[in-house]
Amino acid sequence: MEDIYILMLVALFALAITDLVVGVSNDAINFLSSAIGSRAFSMRKILIVASIGVAVGAIFSSGIMEVARKGIFLPGQFYFEEIMIIFMAVMITDVLLLDFFNSLGLPTSTTVSIVFELLGAAVSMAAIKIYKDSGDYGEILNYINTSKATEIIIGILMAVVIAFIIGAVVQYFSRLIFSFQYEQKIRYAGAVFGGVSLTAILYFILLKGLKSVTFIPESFLEYIEENTFIIIGAGLILFTIVSQLLMSLLKMNILKVIILIGTFSLALAFAGNDLVNFIGVPIAAWQSFVLWQDAYLTSGALPSEFLMSGLQGEVSTPPFLLLGAGAVMVITLWFSRKARNVVKTGVNLSRQGEVSERFDPNFISRGIVRYSVYMGNVLEAITPAVVSKKIDEKFQNQKSFTKDDEDTPAFDLVRASVNLVVAGILISIGTSLKLPLSTTYVTFMVAMGTSLADRAWDRESAVYRVAGVVNVVGGWFITALVAFSAAALFASIIYFGGIIAITILLGLAIFSIARSFVIHTRKEKEEALNKPFRRKELSTINDIVVESSKNISSIIGGVNKMYSKTVENLGYYDKSKLKKNKKAIKKLESEIDELKRNVFYFIKTIEENSLDSNRFYILILDYLQDMVQSIGYITRNSYNHVNNNHKNLKFNQIKDLKRVDEKIKKLFDEIEDIFEQQQFSRIENVLAGKQELFNEVSQLIEKQIKRIRTTESSPKNSELYFGLLLETRDLVTSTMNLLELYREFNIAVETTSFPKRELPVK
Template sequence: MDNVLLIIVTVLLLLSILDLVVGVSNDAVNFLNSAIGSKSAPRYVIMIIASLGILLGSVFSGGMMEVARKGIFHPQEFYLMEIMVIFLAVMLTDVILLDFYNTFGLPTSTTVSLVFELLGAAVAVSLFKIANTDATLADLTQYINAGKALAIISGIFISIAVAFIAGAVTMYVTRLIFTFNYKKTFKYLGSIWGGIALTAILYFIIMKGIVDSSVFNPEFIAYIESNTLTILGLSFITLTLIFQLFISLFNFNLLKYIVLAGTFALALSFAGNDLVNFIGVFMAGLKSYQIYLTSGVPAGHLMMGELAQPVSTNAIYLVIAGAIMTITLWLSKKARTVTETEIGLARQDSGSEKFGSTSISRGIVRGALNANASIERVLPQKVKKFISSRFNVEEQHKSKKHDASFDMLRASVNLTVASILISSATSLKLPLSTTYVTFMVAMASSLSDRAWGRESAVYRVTGVLTVISGWLFTALIAFTASLVVALFLSWTGVIGIFIMIAIAVFFILKSNKIHNKKLKEETESNIPLDMKEEAVVKRCVNEVNKALRNIVVIYNETIHGLSNEDRKLLKKLNNDVEEISFETKKYKANLYHTLTQLQSDSIETGHYYVQVIDYLREIAHSLSFITKPAFDHIDNNHKGLHKDQVVELKSINYEVSALFSDITRAINEQTFDEIPDIIKKQQQVIELLNVVRKKQIKRIKNGEATTRNSNLYLGILNETKNLLLQTINLLKAERDFIVKDTEMEKDADLVVENY
């Protein structure tokens, strides 16, 4: 039994390390998004400050460990092995669940996942105990700390409303005072805002954070608690005077340092509040094993009442955990994916959106617009004029860097409000969700800041609803999955542990593969802000060539799959076409950004680039109108093609492939003088399509073809013709795009020479 328990503790240790990695990858958004989104400093500076906050905050997190040991269930009602099953189920579920959210870039709550996983696993083990005794379901409350669990859960979800209201009101008032062009106003009032922000941060992070720390002398802590108001007042006055002096004499960029200080504070709060989510379960399992070693009682008869007693956490474990979190913060690619999701939803400018439009989001936006119109009808004209002048979004570019998602004033509001709320909860031992708080504060501030304009509101609302619905699913999935895993472990014992570890490893490897593929696709499709015009042109050529190669391959295989009635192949090709359509849609969505990369006088070049993308979209549509009907025909078990039809389609396929080969070579080598010859070949293929169409009509007249067969066949012939026409149009547009750009370069060189 000793060996089994040692194995379990070792597994818990390894899972906690893995949980630290996947957990920080998701929670990094909480303290990085404001600093990175506002470009307040180089990324490495932001990361260093956040790392220091994590390392320091990890030392202050010991008090939160109580939640994992006794916050959700009554440990005195469980035997040692039952407790270990609960802990294993929680850790296995948590690793898989958080990694899944990281893969798709969705921020979720590690606190909610922990609470519901503990609840699900405890319920499962309790049910297993009840099933093997004379107890009834009514006795479930004997094992579950229902009151504490309800308090924790309600506190977490109440924080959503509190965070949203606090963020919205603070941002609205702050913007009314400072406006978007805040530099002038900040010379006189900025020191007051800085004094308020940093005083609040110092109070909630340092003063409240050290109460449970063993680093400071108890008398020193008692002195701080008894003189809190005095210290706050002196801090505010001192900081305000210092800031005003620096602003007046040195034109001090106070907001930059508020954002960086807030990043440090929020990272510290995150480590202090959320470290329990990653290592609390392991620490509880280790404590259980230590109790067993000193008890002298067999594991099968040892009740775990001692686990409910107060316990101090070894600082070494906390520091090691903080170090792992810091290393993960620097290396994790998934952390960047999650961060980009929140920054994209909060950015001030419109553009390509990650989320689409839904009927719910459209209804919400429409209702908000109507409500806003009603309020404006009531407000006096002078009030409306004053508010409009304070929210003049045309001034926003004067207050933020050109590539920043929002300005540093909003970033400072996000960090100040979020750090105050989270630190308050930490000091009260409430496992408040840092993700919920920071996300809702960021969304509320962006709403108050009028970042959700008519161009982007629907998509931003969809994104927010997607994330929030993901939170609800977090609770449901965490509870259900942990319950199932705990039941499985209770039933299978040690063998089940190794089976579940294998399943967890499989899911993590699979999700990493999916994430790397997504990351590669996004990297290939995104155009960097600093890309030069010649690089844009080269990228366009590569994109068109890649798309045409994929299109002709899919066309060839569709004819092959239809001829052989290969349902599996046709289904795969249908999915491939959807991917091509999605890629061309992204090119279309990025048109605005791409055109801004071209020279200001390159109107003709931009015009032809728009044409290239439009024709590429049309080609993708024509291909989908070939593959989809072909798959549906075979999927519905309709009769396949006649032998004559197979022969005709293969001859068409051969000519189409040869034509596409000439087109891609002309684009790649820029030998556009071959276009007349290519057009002649296109006309020959179209003539072949006409001949084949007449043969099919003759078969219909002679009663040799069915209705469904004829509709499918004639549809393929028609869409093949459209495919060829749009491809030639694409070739001409690509020629004009490249030739016009080359002519402009020559003209520019000539101007330089003459000069």
């Protein structure tokens, strides 16, 4: 009997390690976004500082572990057997949930997931107990720590609003003080700014955090409590003087100092507050096992008879477990490639300049932006012109944040400092009150609030950024619902299925994680092979040619494969594969959209004064867009024809299309290789044979006309067949126009006379 629970403990701690890796990859990067987005330091330095903060924060997290034991449910109402089922259901659900949301690319919160998983599993187990006993489901409230659970849930929801508002307010006044040209102002106001920031960090991160450390003497904590205002006042004076000395004597940028210490403090607050999400449940399970084992050895109490009232009291967490968990978190920070990618969403949503927007507008974001614009116009109308002018001067941004690349800062040092200090303080307040505030919620919403106050969301980008925020917040609510439902379901399955159910669910978790790893690795490889234009590298015609050749090769290769697959799947009347082709075409369209979004920045950054480079770039996009539109029409119409259950094309029609496909495949293979190798001198040979392909398509059109007059009886077949042939001709035409453009360029390189081809008119 004891062996079963030992195996469950082993499984729980194995799940905890997995949860640490998956959760940190998804969550911990939040405290790195400000330092990374501002480019204040190298990634190596940022990770070193963050690692130290995580290690220290792990030690500070002991007190908040109580949330897993008694924060959501009343352990004294459950037997040891039932407690272990609750904990097992929670951990399996957490691993599967995080992996599921990561696979979908949706942001989630480990704090929300663990809270609602504990609540769902406890409610499920309580419902089973009530069903077996009285049948009065109103008694469920007797099993749940309703006051504490309500306090935690309200705290999490309030954190969203509070973090956004405080972030916006603090950033607004910080910008009024420093403006975007803060280099001069920082000499005078920087010392006070540094003093206030560092004092706040000292009090909320270190002094409040010390209360959770078991080896700190009680007398020392009492001294801090009695002399709080003296410590704050002394800290303010001391850190203001230190800040001034750092700027005057060592010529250090105080904002960078704040960012460095703020990164440490936020990492510390993250580990101190979020560690419970990953190891709180296994530790509570281990402590439950120790309590039952002692009772079993002394009185022979069975797992189904021993109430877990012992968890209701104070139970300290062994420091070696906290240190071990901190070590896993630090290792994950350094080696998780997935963690490096998560930061992009938050950074891009708060970027000061334009960026390739990830989220599409929705009716909510459009309504919010429209209402905000209206309110802004009202405020502007009632504000004196002199005041408005003064404020606008403070927000005049002459710095360049427009380049969407790895070297250009997304925002400046002032905003990064505010992000870190405000988020760190809010999280630390929650930690000191033993409320597991979501670091994802707090850091994200502070960053969004500071972005709004900093006017990073202008009329060009607001609708996309607000849509991103709406999607992220919506994902959090989905997390809560799924976490509650899944944990409740798994608890019931484990209760009735026993060890067999646990084995199956653990196998499901292992399979899910392995599958996620394979998919993520494959996606990384695809992204590495399909890099879009990097506008920072495009400054001359030669730069455009070198950078665009491989992108064109990739697009032509994608069009080639899509054409062959569509013809083949249409011949077999394979609806499912045609549907996959229809979805896959969106990838090509997104590549073209990405190139089109860069037109403005390319024209702004081009070094040459003539229109030659601009014209050349726009013509490339035009021909590529025509090609993708043609293959999109071919793919979608083929799917719609089959999906509507129309008659399949006749054998001769499919045979003719396959003959065309073979010629197009041969043609596109050669073109793909030309651009891959940048051997433009070979273009002449390809163009010489273009008329043969045009003649082939024209003959098939005439052939179909004869069929209609003699044997063809299906108007839908004729409509599809004509459409395929005409779009094939347009596809070849666009391709040949692109080749002719590059042939002219190749000649222009030798004659130093770039062709003056006119821009298309459509």
